[in-house]
Amino acid sequence: MAASLAARALGRASFQEAFAARAFIHAMLEFEAALAAAQAAESVIPEAHAKAIRTACDSVAIDEAALVAEGRRNASLAVPLVKRLREHLARSSPDAAKSLHLGATSQDVLDTATALCLKPCLEEADRTLEATVRAIARHAHEHRATPMLGRTLLQPALPMSAGLKLARWAAALAADRERLAEGEAAGLALQLGGPIGTLQSMQGKGPAVRHRMALALGLADAPEWQSHRNAWIDLLDRAALVALTAGKIARDVALLSQAEVGEMREAPPREGVGGSSAMPHKHNPVACAQALAAAVRLPGLLAALHAAALGEHERALGGWQAELAIVPEIAACLGSALDFLDTIGASLVVDAGRMAQNLARHGERGAIDTQAVDEILAGLAPYLG
Numbered sequence: 001m002a003a004s005l006a007a008r009a010l011g012r013a014s015f016q017e018a019f020a021a022r023a024f025i026h027a028m029l030e031f032e033a034a035l036a037a038a039q040a041a042e043s044v045i046p047e048a049h050a051k052a053i054r055t056a057c058d059s060v061a062i063d064e065a066a067l068v069a070e071g072r073r074n075a076s077l078a079v080p081l082v083k084r085l086r087e088h089l090a091r092s093s094p095d096a097a098k099s100l101h102l103g104a105t106s107q108d109v110l111d112t113a114t115a116l117c118l119k120p121c122l123e124e125a126d127r128t129l130e131a132t133v134r135a136i137a138r139h140a141h142e143h144r145a146t147p148m149l150g151r152t153l154l155q156p157a158l159p160m161s162a163g164l165k166l167a168r169w170a171a172a173l174a175a176d177r178e179r180l181a182e183g184e185a186a187g188l189a190l191q192l193g194g195p196i197g198t199l200q201s202m203q204g205k206g207p208a209v210r211h212r213m214a215l216a217l218g219l220a221d222a223p224e225w226q227s228h229r230n231a232w233i234d235l236l237d238r239a240a241l242v243a244l245t246a247g248k249i250a251r252d253v254a255l256l257s258q259a260e261v262g263e264m265r266e267a268p269p270r271e272g273v274g275g276s277s278a279m280p281h282k283h284n285p286v287a288c289a290q291a292l293a294a295a296v297r298l299p300g301l302l303a304a305l306h307a308a309a310l311g312e313h314e315r316a317l318g319g320w321q322a323e324l325a326i327v328p329e330i331a332a333c334l335g336s337a338l339d340f341l342d343t344i345g346a347s348l349v350v351d352a353g354r355m356a357q358n359l360a361r362h363g364e365r366g367a368i369d370t371q372a373v374d375e376i377l378a379g380l381a382p383y384l385g
Helices: 005-010 013-018 021-041 047-059 064-074 078-092 094-099 106-142 162-187 206-217 230-256 286-308 319-347 352-362 371-379
Strands: 147-152 155-161
Touching: 005 286, 005 319, 013 106, 013 319, 021 047, 021 064, 021 078, 021 106, 021 206, 047 078, 047 094, 064 078, 078 094, 078 106, 106 162, 106 230, 106 319, 106 371, 147 162, 147 352, 155 162, 162 230, 162 371, 230 286, 230 319, 286 319
Parallel strands: none
Antiparallel strands: 147 155
């Protein structure tokens, strides 16, 4: 879970906290407590055992370094965590220790913990996307008739509405927000299957236990997905699309902010932001840089994610273990993209005067058509109020 200093400098603090070691350990413990509570509610284990397990999950001390060292020897962090928790529980309730982790397997713990760590990141993404779409849509409405130079193949093309460019950005982000919500509803799910996905140790009450757990943890209730992971992968793909859309917008803003163009900036110049170690006069588009760095990293991460899905039989060897390391990196890229969207949502500068100058210098004369921007803005009406 540890990130390099360079990666942390590009990252979003809340996302780093979501996947920090303590957060992941807490998520694994929450799985065990929720499993016990659900099994007690379905009379699979005694209620007293579930209460003892809950108390143990709240009070056990986990040494991160020891957990990692033993996890490396077992290719699983869940193995040493359950061992340490059982030892802790046995001191106060030996009988309850026999009910701990009943019918579950390591992959159940780790997949669910990963989903729990991702959950607040996706909630934050939804809020940021909503706010950014609203802000950019307002810019688009304001500049629906502002002429600017359209560009194709990085060369001057025809006049267009500045509002059209802005409205297209907003529409793309709004569509990404909808897709992400749909993916979350299906893919952010509890994983509970047991050793081979049959929950055979739960007295025929596995589906009911799973349903109670999903409600308690705030995750979707879905049949085990330990061997066929398409809904989960689809969710991560949709999260990556948000970062790729932000990267495209960041590329546009960065090009438009060049001094020779000067038509937009991610934010007004601010002291201490975007500085240069060699040239004090510079104000670099740092939010654009963060978004573009994330977008550049994502294709390789997605390729690895998809390759990891080629699992063997009922539980894969190496595939989902690789995925456990990939998901936090995909989330980190999403977080960097959200930092960029926060910046332009709050501070985007549109210079209509400079647009007019560049159009006069390089463009064709003629009126611009506002119909296209009006059509897009009509679709964004819920964001405009």
